[in-house]
Amino acid sequence: MSAAAATVTSSTTGGCEDRPVLRERGQHSVFCGLTGVVWLHRKIQDAFFLVVGSRTCAHLLQSAAGVMIFAEPRFGTAIIDDRDLAGLADANDELDRVVTQLLERRPDIKLLFLVGSCPSEVIKLDLSRAALRLNRQFAPGVRVLSYSGSGIETTFTQGEDACLASMVPVLPQTDASQLLVVGALADVVEDQFARLFAAMGIANVRFLPPRNSGDLPPVGAATQYLLAQPFLADTARALEQRGATRIAAPFPLGVEGTTLWLQAAADAFGIDPTRVRAATDMPRERGKRALANYRDRLAGKRMFLFPDSQLEIPLARFVSRELGMQVIEAGTPYLHRAHMADELALLPAGIQVSEGQDVERQLDRCRDARPDITVCGLGLANPLEAEGLTTKWSIELLFTPVQGYDQAGDLAELFARPLVRRTRLAV
Amino acid sequence: MKLTLWTYEGPPHVGAMRVATAMEGLHYVLHAPQGDTYADLLFTMIERQSKRPPVTYTTFQARDLGGDTAELFKTAAREAYERFRPQALLVGASCTAELIQDDPGGLARAVALPIPVVPVELPSYQKKENWGSAETFYQLVRAFAGPQAPKPGTQRAPRPAGQRPRCNLLGPTALGFRHRDDVSEITGLLDRMGIDVHVVAPLGATPADLATLGEADFNVVLYPETGMPAAQWLLRTFQQPVVKTVPIGIGATRDFIAEVAGIAGVDATAVLEADDSRLPWYSRSVDSTYLTGKRVFIFGDATHAVAAARIAAEELGFTVVGLGTYSREFAREVREAAARYGVEATITDDYLEVEAAIAAQHPELVLGTQMERHIAKRLGIPCAVISAPVHVQDFPARYSPQMGFEGANVIFDTWVHPLMMGLEEHLLHMFRDDAEFKDEAGASHLGSHAASRPVEATPEAPEPVMVAERSVAWDPAAEKELKKIPFFVRGKARRNTETFASDRGIATITVDTLYDAKAHFGR
Numbered sequence: 001m002s003a004a005a006a007t008v009t010s011s012t013t014g015g016c017e018d019r020p021v022l023r024e025r026g027q028h029s030v031f032c033g034l035t036g037v038v039w040l041h042r043k044i045q046d047a048f049f050l051v052v053g054s055r056t057c058a059h060l061l062q063s064a065a066g067v068m069i070f071a072e073p074r075f076g077t078a079i080i081d082d083r084d085l086a087g088l089a090d091a092n093d094e095l096d097r098v099v100t101q102l103l104e105r106r107p108d109i110k111l112l113f114l115v116g117s118c119p120s121e122v123i124k125l126d127l128s129r130a131a132l133r134l135n136r137q138f139a140p141g142v143r144v145l146s147y148s149g150s151g152i153e154t155t156f157t158q159g160e161d162a163c164l165a166s167m168v169p170v171l172p173q174t175d176a177s178q179l180l181v182v183g184a185l186a187d188v189v190e191d192q193f194a195r196l197f198a199a200m201g202i203a204n205v206r207f208l209p210p211r212n213s214g215d216l217p218p219v220g221a222a223t224q225y226l227l228a229q230p231f232l233a234d235t236a237r238a239l240e241q242r243g244a245t246r247i248a249a250p251f252p253l254g255v256e257g258t259t260l261w262l263q264a265a266a267d268a269f270g271i272d273p274t275r276v277r278a279a280t281d282m283p284r285e286r287g288k289r290a291l292a293n294y295r296d297r298l299a300g301k302r303m304f305l306f307p308d309s310q311l312e313i314p315l316a317r318f319v320s321r322e323l324g325m326q327v328i329e330a331g332t333p334y335l336h337r338a339h340m341a342d343e344l345a346l347l348p349a350g351i352q353v354s355e356g357q358d359v360e361r362q363l364d365r366c367r368d369a370r371p372d373i374t375v376c377g378l379g380l381a382n383p384l385e386a387e388g389l390t391t392k393w394s395i396e397l398l399f400t401p402v403q404g405y406d407q408a409g410d411l412a413e414l415f416a417r418p419l420v421r422r423t424r425l426a427v
Numbered sequence: 428m429k430l431t432l433w434t435y436e437g438p439p440h441v442g443a444m445r446v447a448t449a450m451e452g453l454h455y456v457l458h459a460p461q462g463d464t465y466a467d468l469l470f471t472m473i474e475r476q477s478k479r480p481p482v483t484y485t486t487f488q489a490r491d492l493g494g495d496t497a498e499l500f501k502t503a504a505r506e507a508y509e510r511f512r513p514q515a516l517l518v519g520a521s522c523t524a525e526l527i528q529d530d531p532g533g534l535a536r537a538v539a540l541p542i543p544v545v546p547v548e549l550p551s552y553q554k555k556e557n558w559g560s561a562e563t564f565y566q567l568v569r570a571f572a573g574p575q576a577p578k579p580g581t582q583r584a585p586r587p588a589g590q591r592p593r594c595n596l597l598g599p600t601a602l603g604f605r606h607r608d609d610v611s612e613i614t615g616l617l618d619r620m621g622i623d624v625h626v627v628a629p630l631g632a633t634p635a636d637l638a639t640l641g642e643a644d645f646n647v648v649l650y651p652e653t654g655m656p657a658a659q660w661l662l663r664t665f666q667q668p669v670v671k672t673v674p675i676g677i678g679a680t681r682d683f684i685a686e687v688a689g690i691a692g693v694d695a696t697a698v699l700e701a702d703d704s705r706l707p708w709y710s711r712s713v714d715s716t717y718l719t720g721k722r723v724f725i726f727g728d729a730t731h732a733v734a735a736a737r738i739a740a741e742e743l744g745f746t747v748v749g750l751g752t753y754s755r756e757f758a759r760e761v762r763e764a765a766a767r768y769g770v771e772a773t774i775t776d777d778y779l780e781v782e783a784a785i786a787a788q789h790p791e792l793v794l795g796t797q798m799e800r801h802i803a804k805r806l807g808i809p810c811a812v813i814s815a816p817v818h819v820q821d822f823p824a825r826y827s828p829q830m831g832f833e834g835a836n837v838i839f840d841t842w843v844h845p846l847m848m849g850l851e852e853h854l855l856h857m858f859r860d861d862a863e864f865k866d867e868a869g870a871s872h873l874g875s876h877a878a879s880r881p882v883e884a885t886p887e888a889p890e891p892v893m894v895a896e897r898s899v900a901w902d903p904a905a906e907k908e909l910k911k912i913p914f915f916v917r918g919k920a921r922r923n924t925e926t927f928a929s930d931r932g933i934a935t936i937t938v939d940t941l942y943d944a945k946a947h948f949g950r
């Protein structure tokens with residue numbers, strides 16, 4: 001909601017985890033789900049993301065993505081104008097025309113996502129029906145799917161959730177036992193995990209999203225899925241409707257998180273513990289050595305996390321348990337209790353978890369706390385730096401490979417660098 | 428519905444933000460869905476502003492749409508007033524809020540705040556960013572200066588004797604292309620002419636300052652895209668004359684001085700004589716001879732594109748081969764300018780059309796926005812940036828105006844440096860058989876690892892658009908002769924020769940064809 005109903009309520013959660021959570025409703029300084037297009041189009045290399053929206057949507061995407069470096073990016077916006085608002089039948093014809101124009105220009109595209117936006121939802125333009133219609137027209141060369149990345153429905157990373165959930169109904173069926181790793185990871189990280197699972201003896205491992213639309217992983221009742229990202233509530237629900245079961249685990253951030261994540265998969269597949277250790281001992285020790293370099297610099301430093309990607313709670317767990325940092329507040333746009341249960345169990349007491357946002361009040365709390373480092377969005381970073389607070393841009397956590405043993409040191413370095421910079425500068 | 432991969436202008440409410448962020452003591456309450464706060468980063472990251480833009484967003488979500496978004500807006504307006512205590516509130520809607528028709532102006536009035544509230548209605552599905560800036564600034568000027576307006580028909584009182592003439596500088600905003608430095612440069616120039624600047628707006632002005640705009644003797648519109656509607660209203664309401672010449676380039680700066688002097692009734696002879704810009708002499712200096720007739724393609728906002736064309740043609744001796752703008756509101760002015768240079772204006776906001784127009788002209792220099800910089804890079808053509816939309820590079824740490832005499836110096840350097848320096852070009856040609864100048868030698872400033880120049884990095888690497896035209900064959904001897912031409916002009920020689928051959932129905936290019944073409948195209 002807005003700066004409006006911003007009554008700060010402190011309540012305790014139900015269930016097993018008895019941590020007070022600060023819930024706020026006010027101005028949310030967050031991206032909408034359209035932003036996910038920026039990393040998803042790079043992950044699925046023959047997909048095009050067509051946002052059906054306004055000039056604002058197009059402007060957001062190009063501002064967040066540095067579009068100019070592409071000769072022709074694999075994402076764009078069908079900008080709704082006055083004529084489309086006059087009548088809906090018209091808007092559907094217009095969309096068909098734009099899609100036809102696009103696919104003629106880009107024969108390399110095999111998967112087209114129609115991405116809903118705030119305006120398309122407010123005028124109730126039914127993109128799922130449009131996708132069905134266009135699918136009939138362009139099959140079998142191009143598959144057309146739809147999802148909503150609108151700000152009224154999704155916050156930042158929830159756009160990826162909506163995208164992956166839209167793919168689940170079209171995944172092939174399988175009855176074979178398999179592990180499905182869910183959530184976009186950098187290719188290098190995905191390859192590392194594939195090697196580790198193979199070494200542990202889990203033979204049949206697939207990843208969603210795939211790197212290519214021709215390589216959709218199958219799913220079925222013998223599929224166990226493991227979330228690699230914490231923001232995939234709808235995707236998880238869709239996978240369960242296809243019969244898959246979730247392997248509960250913390251998320252693979254840091255050495256400890258990665259170990260518990262791999263361990264959960266190994267347990268689910270009945271892998272012998274000695275075999276797990278044999279596969280993971282070396283990279284785990286390497287990860288610990290990498291972290292040791294940063295622990296000295298970061299231990300005792302106080303951190304404040306603004307809500308952004310839903311990675312905040314796993315990050316707070318990682319920096320407090322593995323780097324000895326003291327987290328003052330871990331804000332998350334949305335708290336999924338089931339998926340976050342293992343993380344919350346590990347999170348040290350005394351860390352204030354907040355859900356939702358009233359950015360002005362949160363800034364007041366942040367200024368009062370004077371943290372050593374503040375993790376926040378790009379709109380807030382420079383103003384806080386100008387006030388003397390050191391910041392780390394949270395968006396980099398989505399664009400940089402940070403999961404797994406061999407990236408644990410890189411993740412710590414992301415927080416160490418702004419602090420080191422402060423100590424170097426004499427101006 | 429229009430397929431858009433990249434756009435030169437944002438939505439009109441971003442234009443309103445550029446005005447609000449430029450001003451002091453004004454706060455903008457924007458009815459907008461969650462996610463529209465992305466616009467903050469334009470100011471904090473691109474312009475490196477040290478403060479958040481003075482904007483409160485309602486950030487409504489789906490669950491609010493079933494409830495009371497109007498109440499949400501009223502609460503946001505009330506809380507913004509209480510927290511920021513501005514002199515005035517600007518209220519409006521972004522594209523999605525426009526669809527739910529909550530009437531921010533009416534709602535804000537209902538809150539009955541003790542400060543003025545200015546509503547702006549910006550039709551998001553018709554208009555764009557610059558229009559949004561212009562309309563917002565116009566509405567603010569009307570709202571604050573309006574109450575001071577004299578009765579219609581009242582003559583302006585003459586300036587008291589002994590008081591220097593005063594003018595307002597209208598148009599500079601946040602996220603403007605070099606607005607900060609242009610304002611300093613023109614303020615200094617006017618001061619040397621004996622003229623004071625009364626108010627600069629919107630940049631740095633408060634609502635209270637806007638209320639005094641009518642006290643100045645005349646207005647200078649630095650950026651017509653954002654400042655002209657307000658200036659025209661001030662002309663009608665306060666009979667304040669408007670200086671319309673935009674002082675970018677030597678000629679335009681001199682014309683500007685003359686126009687200002689006429690309106691202000693001052694003698695500008697001394698200022699014109701004291702002009703110490705280096706551009707005229709540098710341009711006449713013999714090393715600039717190589718600039719003669721360089722083919723230049725120009726694209727940007729209308730003001731900067733038209734100014735650039737004049738500088739290119741009259742002050743650097745280039746040949747303008749293309750001129751265009753994304754500012755449809757100023758299409759007429761750009762078409763008139765294009766006609767003066769004998770070219771067809773490119774009026775479009777589709778960068779793929781601009782790219783095609785550039786590729787078709789084979790220019791030797793592109794003057795454009797950051798997008799044309801990328802296009803030029805892909806086509807292997809030197810480029811300089813002359814216009815918004817802005818990029819972090821367009822906020823240099825050093826003083827670098829575009830306007831006035833110093834602006835002309837900045838422009839000379841900015842445009843000429845991307846071209847290979849004339850003397851270097853001659854030397855390379857003279858010594859082209861020397862070992863270090865052979866084609867494979869990399870640029871000397873790149874260090875030893877750049878020693879072997881990959882063939883595809885040379886400018887002659889064929890662009891796709893040209894492959895289709897290549898219907899003529901090259902005789903091996905002619906191909907060998909072509910290799911003797913320095914790599915940086917070889918692409919052009921190849922293209923010219925092929926055009927020459929195909930125009931004359933020559934199927935195979937021989938050494939003679941090559942030299943016939945050279946004679947034909949030589950200048």
